[in-house]
Amino acid sequence: MEETLSELERLLARPDVIWVFLVVVITLFANYLARRLLLQLEKQTSRTDTVWDDALVRSARKPLAWLIWALGVAWAAEIVAAGTESVLSAMIDPTRFVAVVGLLAYFLYRFVSEAEHVFIRNGADITTANAVAKLLRVSVIITATLMVLQTLGVSISGVLAFGGIGGIAVGFAAKDLLANFFGGLMVYLDRPFAVGDWIRSPDRNIEGTVEQIGWRLTIIRTFDQRPLYVPNSVFATISLENPSRMHNRRIFETIGLRYDDAAKVQDIVDEVRTMLSEHPDIDTGRTLIVNFNAFGPSSLDFFVYTFTKTTNWVEYHGIKERVLLQIFNIIDGHGAEIAFPTQTLHMAEPEQP
16 A cells, blocks of 8 residues: 555656646636637627627537647647657657647538528528538548548548549449439539429329438428438439429319300300409419300300419419309309200100001
């Protein structure tokens, strides 16, 4: 027991141990001050109108704390290495540089993600924001990796040359993966649809709402709530409809009247046309046609061709219901009836003997 205490006393008497202890205390104090400072900055930035300062402070919280600890540990390691003349002293500077570069990349990665959320909240296009954010994050990771490799003594020119030769081999081995990647790139550039759009393809059994556009797959939620995973290369070979970008929805109905009401057809058609032209939910700037159309097998047919102002699916059906009921009331008000399939059988009179 006495030997252990004497050994501990000799260890504490060494000046490098005291300095290491002071470095740890300073690191703890600096970490506490940085945390308190960021909390105060976050309170101040939350009162401003701009949201970029909020994103900057939130992005710096974890990287700054880890950076303080990385610098403190490196400082303590330098003191210990100087006191012991260890060969590990040569590894301190590269390790510290790698840690600083990694934490800086981590900060930029978080800031890009926060900026992406800010753009989306401010009403930017979700697809464009996601695409730009993904490119920036990949650029940050590649740049940080190249800097770390150069610090560790790896030749960057050799890595780039190997990447060029290996890219050819990878291109042949992963042509489907590359086709999906470039398909996703074309979706980002051409923007035939965006996240939240309702799309469908007459060529394939694809219909639903776009949930996510990735570099390889696009996730579509069908109307029965099933997820549909579509490779991006498919969109380069199929026709695609985007009903979400329509300006109006169409009402196109054919209505038949009885042949007994032939004298009332013109008045009914005129009144239906007037009703639609005065209807608040009908876009009169678009084509509006109400005309007698054909002599049907058992009805006198006129058709209604018009467009609603709304494109919302539920609202459209409500408007269409009200329009059809009003047409029914107009027909009923004229004492006419809507025809249904009928047949008239003419019986020949029997010959007199």
